[in-house]
Amino acid sequence: MKDKINELLERVENFRPKAVAEIEDFRVRILGRKGELTALMEEFKSVAPELKREFGQKLNELKRRAQERVAALRAEAEQAAGEASSQIADMSRPGSEEELGSRHPISLVRNQIVEVFARLGYTVADGPEIEDDWHVFSALNFPPEHPARDMQDTFFIGKNPDVLLRTHTSSIQVRTMERQQPPIRVICPGRVFRNEAISYRAHCIFHQIEGLYIDEGVSFADMKQSILYFAKEIFGEETTIRMRPSYFPFTEPSAEVDVSCNLCGGKGCNVCKGTGWLEIMGCGMVDPNVLEACGIDSKRYSGFAFGMGVERIAMLKYGVRDLRLYFENDVRFLRQFESAL
Ligand code: DAH
Secondary structure (H helix, E strand, O other): OHHHHHHHHHHHHHOOOOOHHHHHHHHHHHHOOOOHHHHHHHHHOOOOHHHHHHHHHHHHHHHHHHHHHHHHHHHHHHHHHHHHHHHOOOOOOOOOOOOOOOOOHHHHHHHHHHHHHHHOOOEEOOOOOEEOHHHHOHHHOOOOOOHHHOOOOOOEOOOOOOOEEOOOOHHHHHHHHHHOOOOEEEEEEEEEEOOOOOEOOEOOEEEEEEEEEEEOOOOHHHHHHHHHHHHHHHHOOOOOEEEEEEEEOOEEEEEEEEEEOOOOOOOOOOOOOOOOEEEEEEEEEEOHHHHHHOOOOOOOOEEEEEEEEHHHHHHHHHOOOOOOHHHHOOHHHHHHHOOOO
């Protein structure tokens, strides 16, 4: 009987099924009611009493090993089946719908503008939103009594008049020139803050993009051509520009740039208020006082700067009539930009 037990134990240990069905056959053949182990148990009843202890232990051991082996083989087979089935895609299953995210229109337009100027060799420059008087006003040639410093426009932080939220991205011009000698060619996107009542056409937070190009012999004609290229890239090949004389403390001469209205093709509509032109930015030749304030030799170098509102450009590009929509994060508004690049 001992031999039989050992022989069966060996078969249990060495059993390697080739198919899943063999595991169940094996279980029935060994552990089933008419199985070999059951037969041995039967035989055990007639074993001499002095051998019962030893044989009993052996039989129990055999039974335990057989049960364990069957359980282990079954688990292995199940796992393999799971892996196999997950590799076979069910082509008839309906697809699950993916929620498509979208970029905010302000990000879209900012990226487009940055990309256009990147092609002209501009790199992106950054600066802090919390600024001081020097970078926002004084270095930019604002006289001390200039109305733009007034509490009406500027948010001051606390009681210190030298800690404020930048009202324009022109402060990044100053920081760039202080850091770097010409040639300088930077594009500076950023958030700006003004103490304005919120309405469909004004907000206390908005986005600007500043451009600055300083080198030897940079002329007004260079500026005009760069801005024309930009306008065509953003508003379409047909677009033309015009420049109107203007005033900014930090540029001389200064101009305001209009693009031909792309909605009516220049004939006049309610968006361009019948003029055929839409204002998009301010620009000018950097005032020598600004260059000197930032440590740049104004006899050797000249350059131009421009600044535009991103909300305004996006408004004209996408026909958005109310500025507040940009800040409310209403998904019905934002979803419309899903397919925009
Ligand atoms: N900083 C001006 C503003 O906030 C915009 C501007 C105008 C920027 C002319 C410039 C510029 O660089 O040359 O209204």
